[in-house]
Amino acid sequence: MAKWYVSAKRADFAAIGAKFGIDQVTARIIRNRGVIGDDAVNEFLNGKLSDIADPALLKDGQRLVDILAQKIADKVKIRIIGDYDIDGVMSTYILVKALKRAGACVDYMIPDRVKDGYGLNVHLIDKAYEDGIDTVVTCDNGIAAIEEIAHAKELGMTVLVTDHHAVPFEDIKGIKIYKESKADAVVNPHQIECSYPYKELCGAAVAWKIVILLYRKIGIDEKETMDFIENVAFATVGDVMPLTGENRILVKAGLKSIHHTTNIGMKALLECCNIEAENVDAYHFGFVLGPCVNATGRLDTAKRALELFLCDRQEEAMRIASELVALNDDRKEMTAKGVETAVEIYERDNYEKDRVLVIYLPDVHESIAGIIAGRIREKYNKPTFILTKSEDGVKGSGRSIEEYSMYEEMCKCSELFTKFGGHPMAAGLSLPQENVEPFRQKINEYASLTDDDLVPKIHIDVPMPVDYVSMRLVSEFSVLAPFGKDNPKPVFADKNLRVSRMWVVGKNNNVLRLSLISSYGTPINAIYFGDIESFFDYIRQRFGSDALEAAQRGRFNNIVLSVVYSPKINVFRENESLQFEIQYYK
Template sequence: MEKWVLRNKKADFESIMQKHSISECLARLIVNRGLLQEGDIDLYLNPDYSRICTPYGMKDITKACEILEDKINRSLPIRIVGDYDVDGISSTYILYKALTLCGARVDYEIPDRIKDGYGINEQIIDAAFEAGIDTILTCDNGIAALAQVQKAKQLGMTVIITDHHDIPYIMEEEKKRYLLPEADAVVNPKQEECEYPFKQLCGAAVAYKLMEVLFKSNGIDEAELIPLREIVAIATVCDVMELTGENRILVKKGLELLRKTENLGLRALMEMNGIALENLTSYHLGYVIGPCLNAGGRLDTAKKGLRLLLAESREDARKQAEELKNLNDLRKQMTEEGLFGAVSMIEGSGLKEDKVLVVYLQECHESLAGIIAGRLREKYNKPAIVLTKAHEMVKGSGRSIEKYNMHEELTRVAEHLTKFGGHPMAAGMSLTIEAIEPFRSSLNKNTILTAEDLIPKVVIDIVLPLGLITEEMIEELKVLEPFGKGNEKPLFADRSLSVLKLSVIGKNKNVIKLLVRNQYGKEMEAMYFGDTSGFLEGLYDNYGKTEVERAFTHRENKIKLSLTYYPTINEYNGNRSIQIIIQNYLYEKAE
């Protein structure tokens, strides 16, 4: 069941239209995104790198830069310690490329997802010490590595942390006391004392900021930063950062750079996946390129993704891209199998009644836990945690809903966990097998989620009758891109649409094509790419076999639907026509 609600934000739309030379539709969509001040609207409509915050406002960034300069000047060895996801790979690439350009003696280490787990660990520190490494530079991790940093310092190493994750804390007399590692410099905009105004940067963006300061200090031309900005855009989308403020600039301008990228690995990966460079969008970053870069870290080694980005010949780039695509195809298959097992377990037990889903899939590959948790969250609209067997321990990954801060909720039941960390929307954890049931029970007993919180809300931007859609409007909507978290694709709606024609198309019969007519007589083609069997099942349940068969044979019938949609241009055999892509639907009883 869904609850459809209409955004109905008020503003002086006439004034916004005149000041920014935009249509009423666009003005309403911008206001719906919470932008009311002229400066905020202007920044949204005209994103540019020149409008990004100065990096010097970030706590310890100048200090970290001075340390790195000293190490470079004295030719002391620096080891970057990254992470195995896209943000970690991207951060490592940015630091490695930039430090190499600055003449540093630098190498990198990326933890193995299964052997090492998330972030820097003591084995990585021991290995660095034995290799004679002077300085450890973390990226996309390290903010929670209190004991590990302490050990590195005891061994006489310099440690610089660059990270973007939430600062760990303990509760003392109902107040949070934040715990920071005793590193030589900690660069993370989420620190309490950090004055950097935009707190939602990904790890790669924080690493980029540090390198921006280092380049300026070394007199390196700003043009050398440009290839690094492409990678920041990929990481920002793939780490599901809010595409607002500075992140919107990084991704929008980054996509422009990526459409003409000279990175051989990225070009090969796009070609391998049939992506035309000129048509590249944030969707391709999040759902095609990102999963391929991630596949190495999930099923083999994350260094495969990094090697792709570092490829220096077309032949090597193609080889790396092919390996990653094959790994991602295997990952997709394994994910479907794991999801089937999780759903079967939930549906066949009392777990379905829980407000926070905790599923133990013993045989599931631990690297897939987060993906499966995300799919469960989508299916049930509940926070979901998938646990898997890992050596003598149990490891898990969780994905949350807007009303549930997963990191805070895990903090409340920390006695059941040996280790955890993450964001409000996603987290990772380790625990013993005996702790699974107490952990699940505590999460559900302590939850403040209500039944209302678990009803998925479909938020409609504008009720827009089909007859008001024009090609000019569809073109203007591109100004709103890139779409993603915090800047979702606009959602329009029209009600009481008669179905004139119904067909199931596609190689796998997985697309529904409709011809619909609204109450004002406007006819338009509509496509549905979701759960086709569920859509058809609902039609049969609500209208009966006779009416559905009449729609399939293009005859008059009693089927009426209310739809939410996004409008597009369909180009076929040189012809252009407007069509709508159905996002949600409601069955209506015909009068």
Template sequence: MERWFIKNKKDPGIDYKKLGINNVIYKILINREINTEEEIKSFLDPMLSNLNSPILLKDMVKASNLILSHIAKKNKVRIIGDYDVDGVTSTYILYSGLNKIGADVSYDIPHRVEDGYGINNNLIDRAYNDGVKLIITCDNGIAARDAVLYAKSKGIDIIITDHHEVPKKFEKDKEIELIPDANAVIDPKQNSCNYPFAEICGAVVAFKLIEYLFLIKGVDKDEFYESFLPFAAIATVCDVMPLKNENRIIVSEGLKYLRDTKHRGLNALIEVSNIKKNDMDVYHLGFIIGPTINSSGRLDSAKDALELLLENNYDLALEKAKKLRELNYERQKLTTEAFDIIDEKIIRENLLDKHKVLILYEEGLNESILGIVAGKIKEKYYRPTVVLSNSKDLIKGSGRSIEEYNMFQEFSKSKEFLTTFGGHKMACGLSMPLKSLDEFIKDVDEKESLTKEDLIRKVYIDGNLELKYISMNLVKEIERLAPFGNGNSAPKFGSKNLKINNLNILGKNKNFLKMRLFQNNINYTATLFEDYEIFLNNLAKFYGREEVMALLQGRPSNIFIDIVFNLELNIFNGNTSIQLKINNYRITGENNVN
């Protein structure tokens, strides 16, 4: 079930025509709360000069001075990252950047199964045995208070660079941040940090640290961007950061550098993924390059992906990239199998009627793909979802949430049942003894306050758009708003009472539908990805099977649908045409747009 809503943000009364945009683009920008002349100009023309200064991050100067001091003393420095895309790319940025300015630097990345998430005593012992005097974390560490104290007890200085939520406790109804006692802590989520935009990923925090160090050392700015901006862009997209403010600049400009990159590891990855560099967009980062990098940390060691990025021999880089692609195919297979098992469990045990928050345990699943499966279940049922499986003497898992449920805050109320826990509003990682599972589920159920309305998927539309108002000029204007992603999705429009004049069922799995839609004598081709039987059954419920058969046989029919769609260009045989990409549909007359 879903409900459609038209966004209707208040018009601030800007003379948008003098900004060179039309009323449709203006409304889209206002809907995204870009509602001053300065913000609109900055959004339409993202420039690197508008990035926030790294010095605005708390402890940036302190961390940089400490790093330079260790470099001057020729002390060994160890980077400790994380095993996902953000962790691998932030490790690459710190390792390569520090190496450039003369540091005796090495790296370590925890193994997902053997070490678990983040810095721990085993990793610190390895660093100590190697004579390391300074540890710098990236994309982890903000919750590692005990590990930080252990490192300091070993005489090792430690700098935390992270972007995750700061753990908190409550005393007498007062919220207290539990910040590790490191030599420096760089995390924009700290209450005491005045950085103007906190929604940056771990790789961007690392990017800012290297930017400041390069500034001190006099490294050319263009060299800095060419070396590291593509990695900051990949991580920003793959960690699902909102593409607004400086994230939009990083991704927009990072894609330009990526299309021209001479980086051997990235080029090998692009080649084996069959990506045309000039066509590279957010989709390729989020759904091809990112998952391929991620596959090593999920099924093997994330160090494999990092070694690809550090490889200078192109032939060897190609071999390493091919290995990662093979791992990614294996990951996809495991994900599909696990999803089917979990989905069948939900249906068999009637869990949707029993729980508003789905916490699902299944023995024997590969723990590396639990977060992906949780995300897919969440998307199918629009419920906060956690998927867990056995791991050594604990059960471990990952959660994915909906906008109406702050998973980090809500699960923090039940953390006495958890052995480890961390995350943010929309996602988390956790572990516990199996014997605690039922109590944890019961406690979460008792403390959640979700309503039936909260569990209805909301579809937000930028506005109604009749077919007669669609033009090539409008499509080109919309392209100015790219890149699209989280926080800046491709504009969605709604249109009602569209007659289906013909329908073609395409694709190996018969899940690609192409149809011709008419409205007031205007017609456009539209596409929809959905199993053809589901679509035809939905039509038949309202119009009857005879009308549906007439449509399939090319005879006149009288079937109308309402749609939510994006506008896109279709290029075929040198000809360019506009087509509608249907995101959601319903039978005309079923419901009303709110």
């Protein structure tokens, strides 16, 4: 059973509420998100695009633009090389459109996930050289391509890097020695010498800032760069960047823009996903539209997604968009089967004792290993590696929990890998097939995870009686949006809620509705989207089968619950009412 924790951060919530015209509960949630001080609160609530830093602060930003402007003037061939995920597609789109607007002779290349792998490689450099390309511009990649860029320079090519990933380094006796690139300019806010104040930009945001500098230099109205703000927002959410500081401002602006989008491809994708443009929020970016774009890079080629956004004919856009949606449906089905197989192996092969899960699924497409790892991690709350068979051995992806630094632990058995990389929460690796079982054994031998580490932790914003919740308060929570990484939807907790009735609804019988009564006698409507059978089993064990049957019939029973909940405003036939979505119970 998960442990519940209440955020205990302190501040004068009454004073913050009075100053900014918000409820004390809203003020407390903002403090829970790490926002401290009047200026930071004001930016969180009211931040505008005019508040973000000048892109000229980016190290090498002006140098890159100076070189690029000269290349455009010289009419040399320029190639954009992006990445096969949503951030790479949006970055490439922004640069291709902007450079064409600036008069550049430009084309693009997005690597194939399986054939080419991530980012620049020697093959792509050689192909560019054969094609007579003078200048390569990277986006959402390039910072780690030290050898590949050196090769391009030996061929006499110009290389301009725009990226947002960590700068590679070697650890020599505890000292980080950062690797130096031979690129003609490198723009990445993570560089130590970079004075840009906000470091968590996605690749598309970095590309967009370069476009601002380029337009500024060659005399195109900077207002035209706002044409790309929806793409920046889409990539920021889709690449799971923190929705803090500048990213919040960019995503807010991008959502306003997409509500009136003029991009034919985006309109087509919205239509194929049955979403009205004016209703798009961060959820749709992250969980509906984004996966359709990412599915092309996983199962086909991300060039299809890029072609969608570059498309200028509605009929063609609808055709491509429908293909993207179908690919994502295939990806969902493949993922579900992969998860099911992984669970079978876990239960069959004595994985309960493993602190770190290493599960080999040879028949799973390598592009969805990371998604499956994430699902298994969520189910068992254990660091998880899913390995798949590839052309040259075994490839895999890992997803971790907060208590386990995945990359550091992998370094302890690095001799088993032919290639690996990552960070505390996720990793990728390649290894010979004969090393699969040794990897499982060693990574578990080194793991120092305790039983407590493996217990899921539920973080509660405020222990708040349901009686305190009002329509006005729930409406006010909209100032906390957009929600996503590092800014989750607020959750609350209450106890001693009596069940007066519960019943299953939905065409698939997968939704549980409950009538509850608070300790103050207030009746409330609640809903639960989780595992209903597990919920019923818990009620039987705790209160007895008779109590469960009585509750299902709307009769008196002895069931009393504590719940973690999220309040919402439910609209049914133009009537609004409060609804409490139960996240967890005990």
